Amino acid sequence: MRTSYREQLVALAASIAEICGLATIAMETATRALLRADLVLAERVISEHEQIIAACVAVEESAFVLLVRHQPVAGDLRTVVTSIQNVFDIERMGVLAKHVARVTVRRHPEVAVPGEVAGDFAEMGRVAVKLGRATQQALLMRDVETATSIDDEDDAMDALHAHLFVMVMDREWRHGVPSAIDVTMLGRFYERFADHAVEICRRVNFQVLGEPYPGDVTPA
Amino acid sequence: MRTSYREQLVALAASIAEICGLATIAMETATRALLRADLVLAERVISEHEQIIAACVAVEESAFVLLVRHQPVAGDLRTVVTSIQNVFDIERMGVLAKHVARVTVRRHPEVAVPGEVAGDFAEMGRVAVKLGRATQQALLMRDVETATSIDDEDDAMDALHAHLFVMVMDREWRHGVPSAIDVTMLGRFYERFADHAVEICRRVNFQVLGEPYPGDVTPA
Numbered sequence: 001m002r003t004s005y006r007e008q009l010v011a012l013a014a015s016i017a018e019i020c021g022l023a024t025i026a027m028e029t030a031t032r033a034l035l036r037a038d039l040v041l042a043e044r045v046i047s048e049h050e051q052i053i054a055a056c057v058a059v060e061e062s063a064f065v066l067l068v069r070h071q072p073v074a075g076d077l078r079t080v081v082t083s084i085q086n087v088f089d090i091e092r093m094g095v096l097a098k099h100v101a102r103v104t105v106r107r108h109p110e111v112a113v114p115g116e117v118a119g120d121f122a123e124m125g126r127v128a129v130k131l132g133r134a135t136q137q138a139l140l141m142r143d144v145e146t147a148t149s150i151d152d153e154d155d156a157m158d159a160l161h162a163h164l165f166v167m168v169m170d171r172e173w174r175h176g177v178p179s180a181i182d183v184t185m186l187g188r189f190y191e192r193f194a195d196h197a198v199e200i201c202r203r204v205n206f207q208v209l210g211e212p213y214p215g216d217v218t219p220a
Numbered sequence: 221m222r223t224s225y226r227e228q229l230v231a232l233a234a235s236i237a238e239i240c241g242l243a244t245i246a247m248e249t250a251t252r253a254l255l256r257a258d259l260v261l262a263e264r265v266i267s268e269h270e271q272i273i274a275a276c277v278a279v280e281e282s283a284f285v286l287l288v289r290h291q292p293v294a295g296d297l298r299t300v301v302t303s304i305q306n307v308f309d310i311e312r313m314g315v316l317a318k319h320v321a322r323v324t325v326r327r328h329p330e331v332a333v334p335g336e337v338a339g340d341f342a343e344m345g346r347v348a349v350k351l352g353r354a355t356q357q358a359l360l361m362r363d364v365e366t367a368t369s370i371d372d373e374d375d376a377m378d379a380l381h382a383h384l385f386v387m388v389m390d391r392e393w394r395h396g397v398p399s400a401i402d403v404t405m406l407g408r409f410y411e412r413f414a415d416h417a418v419e420i421c422r423r424v425n426f427q428v429l430g431e432p433y434p435g436d437v438t439p440a
Contacts, residue, residue: 064297064298064301067297067301068293068294068297071291071293073288073291074288077287077288078284078288081284081287081301081304084301084304084305085304085305085308088305088308168397168401169397169398169401173397176397177388177389177393177396177397177400178389180397180400180401181388181389181400181401181404184401184404184405185404185408188405188408
């Protein structure tokens with residue numbers, strides 16, 4: 001019975017890491033669709049989103065079942081409860097990827113992002129995927145080193161987001177209001193995606209090191 | 221000891237409802253500041269935000285302590301774990317109120333929202349506060365009726381948000397890109413505030429009725 005309980009804990013961590021991987025792939029695909037105005041890819045992200053949600057619900061439920069059946073204590077208890085919190089963040093990551101895909105669909109056949117900011121979005125997509133993969137790894141391996149190193153990527157994302165804001169607010173912006181709004185919202189979707197990844201990694205640190213994790217819990 | 225445990229459960233619910241009230245007041249004050257370009261009020265929301273975060277951290281910690289010390293089972297276990305999820309949403313509600321206040325500060329002494337959409341924001345603020353109060357009540361009383369009735373308010377918020385989007389995307393929009401971006405972001409902050417309130421109310425329903433709450437867990 002003990003073995004089975006341990007196995008369930010390991011399986012729970014593996015499942016959560018796997019869903020984090022799905023959300024990351026969704027963002028990767030959504031970014032490719034965005035930059036190419038690829039309607040088929042964008043619609044695939046939207047239709048596959050249901051699977052991410054279903055996986056989140058299933059994992060959350062299995063975490064509850066584990067809590068109720070095995071009444072874990074101390075560290076294990078914290079692990080299971082923070083797992084449930086992590087699922088919540090991953091669910092949001094999936095939603096944000098879907099939001100990116102939706103903008104692509106709305107603007108099709110035009111490319112939603114003007115050429116002069118396409119490079120920023122390619123980079124934001126790259127950073128988002130890197131953060132998503134590092135988070136997946138951190139969840140699976142309880143790997144604090146990965147979890148800590150993602151701060152640099154998060155800073156890169158913030159810098160990209162700030163740069164976008166400058167571009168769009170500039171008097172030289174020639175693409176009109178609708179485009180400025182798309183770019184602003186898209187920028188925020190990528191930034192929030194990164195915030196959720198960072199939040200999960202902070203929890204991994206907290207779990208592994210027992211570090212008190214208050215104060216800057218919430219991305220500003 | 222049992223009594224003390226029961227008391228702690230009740231106190232936990234009361235604390236969470238109280239923080240939800242603080243986040244709601246923050247949004248109410250931020251809206252007033254926004255509509256009047258009131259720098260002092262806006263800065264008060266920003267400086268008081270730390271207290272909301274500190275309260276969230278303290279309540280989350282006390283929920284963990286309760287779990288570890290008393291090992292609640294079945295319904296109580298679910299109550300405590302969903303409490304931790306609720307705190308997460310309330311924390312975000314507080315952050316969103318702060319975001320509104322920040323836009324006010326950034327645009328001061330100008331009013332961040334043009335006159336023709338000021339009415340929409342007044343209404344969004346009103347709906348947000350109503351949702352926040354209903355959520356506070358639902359948390360405190362485990363009041364499913366309140367929790368269910370908020371769907372109407374959430375629909376009202378979505379309609380307001382959609383209307384704003386139409387206004388800003390219109391060719392007749394005469395306030396330029398920076399203002400369009402402010403209005404778009406502000407609209408999203410109110411809409412997300414409402415989403416978090418609705419999410420909490422769904423959990424209250426789930427807890428009280430034991431309704432399976434999957435599928436549309438996540439606001440689209």
